[in-house]
Amino acid sequence: xxxxxxxxxxxxPAVDFCALRIVETRGETLSVRxxxxxxxxxxxxxxxxxxxxxxxxYGYAATSLLTEAxxxxxxxxxxxxxxxxxxxxxxxYSLVQLPQPSGTYRSPHVASAxxxxxxxxxxxxxxxxRAAKLDPRIVDWGATIALLxxxxxxxxxxxxxxxxxxxxxxxxxxMPGASVTAFADGDTQTRSLGGQYNGYCQQGGLxxxxxxxLLGAGRRVAEEALELLTAPNCxxxxxxxxxxxxxxxxxxHESIGHPLELDRILGDERNYAGTSxxxxxxxxxxxxxxxLLNVAYDPTIPQEFASYGWDDDGSPAxxxxxxxxxxxxxPLGGAISQARAxxxxxxxxxxxxxxxxxxxxxxxxNIEPGDATLAELIASVDRGVLMDTNVSWSIDDxxxxxxxxxxxxxxxxxxxxxxxxxxxxxxxxxATFWRSLKRVGNASTAHTxxxxxxxxxxxxxxxRVGHASPACLFANIDVFGGET
Amino acid sequence: xxQAFFDLADFIDAHLLPGERFTAWLAAETSDFxxxxxxxxxxxxxxxxxxxxxxxxAAHKQVAVNLTLTGERxxxxxxxxxxxxxxxxxxxxxxxxxxxxLSDERHVACDVLNPPCDAxxxxxxxxxQAAPYDFVGFLACGAIANGFAASSxxxxxxxxxxxxxxxxxxxxxxxxVKCAYAGLTWDxxxxxxxxxxxxxxxxxxxxxxxxxPPGAYRAFFSPVALxxxxxxxxxxxxxxxxxxxxxxxxxxxxxxxxxxxxxxxLTENTADGLAPAFQGEGFLKPAQVPLxxxxxxxxxxxxxxxxxxxxxxxxADGEETTQSLHMAPGDLPDADVLQRLGTGIYVGNxxxxxxxxxxNARVTGMTRFATFWVEDGxxxxxxxxxxxxxxxxxxxxxHLEALTVERAxxxxxxxxxxxHTASSLLPGALVGxxxxxx
Numbered sequence: 054x055x056x057x058x059x060x061x062x063x064x065x066p067a068v069d070f071c072a073l074r075i076v077e078t079r080g081e082t083l084s085v086r087x088x089x090x091x092x093x094x095x096x097x098x099x100x101x102x103x104x105x106x107x108x109x110x111y112g113y114a115a116t117s118l119l120t121e122a123x124x125x126x127x128x129x130x131x132x133x134x135x136x137x138x139x140x141x142x143x144x145x146y147s148l149v150q151l152p153q154p155s156g157t158y159r160s161p162h163v164a165s166a167x168x169x170x171x172x173x174x175x176x177x178x179x180x181x182x183r184a185a186k187l188d189p190r191i192v193d194w195g196a197t198i199a200l201l202x203x204x205x206x207x208x209x210x211x212x213x214x215x216x217x218x219x220x221x222x223x224x225x226x227x228m229p230g231a232s233v234t235a236f237a238d239g240d241t242q243t244r245s246l247g248g249q250y251n252g253y254c255q256q257g258g259l260x261x262x263x264x265x266x267l268l269g270a271g272r273r274v275a276e277e278a279l280e281l282l283t284a285p286n287c288x289x290x291x292x293x294x295x296x297x298x299x300x301x302x303x304x305x306h307e308s309i310g311h312p313l314e315l316d317r318i319l320g321d322e323r324n325y326a327g328t329s330x331x332x333x334x335x336x337x338x339x340x341x342x343x344x345l346l347n348v349a350y351d352p353t354i355p356q357e358f359a360s361y362g363w364d365d366d367g368s369p370a371x372x373x374x375x376x377x378x379x380x381x382x383x384p385l386g387g388a389i390s391q392a393r394a395x396x397x398x399x400x401x402x403x404x405x406x407x408x409x410x411x412x413x414x415x416x417x418x419n420i421e422p423g424d425a426t427l428a429e430l431i432a433s434v435d436r437g438v439l440m441d442t443n444v445s446w447s448i449d450d451x452x453x454x455x456x457x458x459x460x461x462x463x464x465x466x467x468x469x470x471x472x473x474x475x476x477x478x479x480x481x482x483x484a485t486f487w488r489s490l491k492r493v494g495n496a497s498t499a500h501t502x503x504x505x506x507x508x509x510x511x512x513x514x515x516x517r518v519g520h521a522s523p524a525c526l527f528a529n530i531d532v533f534g535g536e537t
Numbered sequence: 538x539x540q541a542f543f544d545l546a547d548f549i550d551a552h553l554l555p556g557e558r559f560t561a562w563l564a565a566e567t568s569d570f571x572x573x574x575x576x577x578x579x580x581x582x583x584x585x586x587x588x589x590x591x592x593x594x595a596a597h598k599q600v601a602v603n604l605t606l607t608g609e610r611x612x613x614x615x616x617x618x619x620x621x622x623x624x625x626x627x628x629x630x631x632x633x634x635x636x637x638x639l640s641d642e643r644h645v646a647c648d649v650l651n652p653p654c655d656a657x658x659x660x661x662x663x664x665x666q667a668a669p670y671d672f673v674g675f676l677a678c679g680a681i682a683n684g685f686a687a688s689s690x691x692x693x694x695x696x697x698x699x700x701x702x703x704x705x706x707x708x709x710x711x712x713x714v715k716c717a718y719a720g721l722t723w724d725x726x727x728x729x730x731x732x733x734x735x736x737x738x739x740x741x742x743x744x745x746x747x748x749x750p751p752g753a754y755r756a757f758f759s760p761v762a763l764x765x766x767x768x769x770x771x772x773x774x775x776x777x778x779x780x781x782x783x784x785x786x787x788x789x790x791x792x793x794x795x796x797x798x799x800x801x802x803l804t805e806n807t808a809d810g811l812a813p814a815f816q817g818e819g820f821l822k823p824a825q826v827p828l829x830x831x832x833x834x835x836x837x838x839x840x841x842x843x844x845x846x847x848x849x850x851x852x853a854d855g856e857e858t859t860q861s862l863h864m865a866p867g868d869l870p871d872a873d874v875l876q877r878l879g880t881g882i883y884v885g886n887x888x889x890x891x892x893x894x895x896x897n898a899r900v901t902g903m904t905r906f907a908t909f910w911v912e913d914g915x916x917x918x919x920x921x922x923x924x925x926x927x928x929x930x931x932x933x934x935x936h937l938e939a940l941t942v943e944r945a946x947x948x949x950x951x952x953x954x955x956x957h958t959a960s961s962l963l964p965g966a967l968v969g970x971x972x973x974x975x
Binding site for chain 2: 480
């Protein structure tokens with residue numbers, strides 16, 4: 054990467070602004086399904102994106118040919134697109150001054166020696182797989198660990214010419230998971246470790262495997278799947294709803310994260326991911342939730358999945374409260390969106406890799422803990438349902454009307470847990486749902502989770518997001534179960 | 538690009554050790570991507586990428602790497618040699634794979650269609666013609682290539698240059714017409730015609746919107762909306778592996794506990810689709826795979842891995858999803874749709890579907906874009922977005938009244954990782970009732 058900085062500096066793009074972002078990723082996924090190793094697949098990916106802003110136009114070019122000729126061609130192509138768009142842009146890009154930063158960011162333990170022992174990890178996964186097959190009703194089972202190591206350099210051309218180092222960031226992501234399916238009498242129930250989309254993913258080393266609960270998960274998850282087979286359907290009614298972090302991550306993601314993305318508010322996503330019920334004039338005064346709701350964009354928690362030092366337009370990342378005591382304060386928008394909207398934002402212009410341009414993403418989005426233990430939350434419910442681990446999600450294109458489902462529910466009656474229920478679902482409207490938040494769990498109820506699979510953008514991008522949340526209690530929510 | 542890939546395959550073949558086999562799958566594209574908002578350009582650029590999935594097989598073991606190629610011969614040869622060494626080292630870590638199945642047959646085929654495609658000219662046309670409207674959309678334009686090579690001697694290539702403009706015209710707030718224009722050769726006049734047709738629908742969307750109370754309603758699903766419903770069957774529905782492990786939402790259909798309407802006939806029609814006719818283990822896909830015939834499950838999609846595990850014949854990609862789903866037409870002319878609907882909902886688009894009860898194929902989702910309330914065969918008002926929650930067994934079963942004579946070719950606009958090549962050919966569907974819940 055250092056050599057490429059010098060190469061980039063030698064180019065003479067003759068434009069108002071030019072930046073280079075090089076991304077190198079190595080990854081590997083180990084999986085065992087039904088006591089058979091799944092094929093081992095690694096990835097080795099390396100490429101660069103050149104961004105040009107010139108005379109009000111904006112263009113980019115992505116290439117995997119990281120030679121002087123390759124970078125020069127990319128600069129020319131990016132400039133060509135800036136020229137084409139110059140008189141047709143939705144925004145005069147000459148009005149935004151992108152930062153030209155230098156610095157480094159590293160995931161926890163990323164500098165230490167690799168601890169990835171493939172054969173040992175495959176043995177671990179095999180042991181969990183075998184432990185899961187504890188009953189003939191178990192029909193599908195498996196466990197997985199994925200590793201991703203990414204190095205990225207971001208540098209403006211002016212900084213490269215001046216011999217500045219630019220921003221070097223290095224991440225290591227570990228993504229454990231396990232899933233077990235049980236079948237009997239025509240019904241199928243699946244239970245997982247933190248969801249079927251790697252909810253316990255974090256930055257760091259193999260300590261994440263231990264912290265996720267993967268060790269011992271095979272048998273535990275299988276027992277819970279069997280328990281669901283004999284459970285009644287979740288009741289239908291307007292009840293109190295206690296959501297654990299394994300569902301809160303999805304609730305937060307879909308009905309706070311996406312509606313606060315500034316590019317949605319500006320209309321960029323209307324043809325694909327959708328718009329937002331949030332409008333620019335709401336910031337500063339709109340009551341998004343009850344007084345108990347405090348939501349932060351926080352890229353500073355080292356182990357959280359989408360922590361970083363700078364976003365992909367070079368803005369430095371720092372924590373901001375987006376919702377404070379229930380009042381909407383700030384959108385999720387990077388430097389370009391901020392300039393377009395005339396609103397403050399955060400450092401969240403992010404791209405999934407070198408072959409996609411940065412757009413507004415939510416990165417780490419967290420709910421600040423409250424004061425209740427889980428026991429206190431349960432004890433405060435006269436009649437309600439506890440729901441655990443997302444399995445189904447659907448929300449309208451303005452991010453308002455939603456319906457979500459969980460793997461497992463537990464009835465709460467008279468302040469006590471009163472039996473497992475299957476197929477628990479609930480629905481509501483974002484604009485009113487968060488105002489029904491009546492108690493927030495303390496830090497002992499919280500988990501730092503995330504997902505590698507947040508989709509958005511044209512061209513489409515799947516990106517990493519982090520979500521930390523305590524358990525939260527909501528009043529008078531429409532809940533229901535499966536077909537009867 | 539084709540010759541470079543085949544040369545690289547020969548190079549790999551020449552550097553294998555005794556007892557080793559390889560497969561190589563190339564997914565490459567040179568794509569111009571342009572986002573539009575308010576009929577102007579939001580973000581534009583070019584992506585040139587080539588990803589090689591190289592699999593090494595020896596002693597019934599397999600390991601693979603997905604590798605980004607540079608496009609330079611010597612650099613790519615060096616990358617491949619380095620990765621072959623790493624793959625050999627990893628073979629020691631993995632167990633023999635009882636489900637490994639690769640084609641031993643030698644197939645050689647080449648399908649190339651590269652008409653000129655000038656993205657800058659399309660951008661000029663779009664921004665000029667759409668200027669009077671609140672136009673928002675996305676253009677993907679350029680060449681997509683897929684190649685397969687293996688130790689068996691197979692050398693397969695598919696390469697097409699095309700454009701795909703996916704766009705909407707907005708009336709206000711969330712009221713919009715969603716349209717698509719995809720093809721091999723751009724035609725300014727054809728786009729102008731589509732734009733004018735969409736502008737006509739905008740007039741309907743400018744009427745005061747209607748909000749329905751939850752309940753059951755008659756409904757017509759356009760081909761695009763029906764595609765959203767049928768896409769849920771790609772969440773393991775037709776997958777042989779998912780059927781075997783009891784996770785398919787079509788388990789009750791397979792067991793004969795329920796049936797779709799006799800009107801429903803679904804086929805994976807590779808011969809008439811846009812996706813490559815070959816797949817990553819070197820098998821040629823059958824021209825057609827019947828999946829549902831007159832409402833009854835008559836087939837499934839079988840990957841080579843599943844085929845080996847259960848002693849079946851492979852007929853699909855590794856994901857066991859449809860790439861070219863065709864549905865048989867019905868007898869309802871498009872011109873009669875509103876009359877037959879009578880009073881109910883004309884659903885132009887659905888959005889964000891998911892299972893609310895997978896084993897009963899119960900699906901929830903939202904209406905979106907041009908969805909209208911219809912009374913006595915005439916469009917009365919645009920509909921504010923509504924959530925539905927209903928079973929596909931009912932919507933495509935007892936409640937399905939008719940399918941249209943005309944079918945629409947729907948080209949996949951997804952670009953996750955790379956531009957997708959799936960397509961479907963579907964009619965519209967008239968149903969007696971659909972449950973709206975919020």
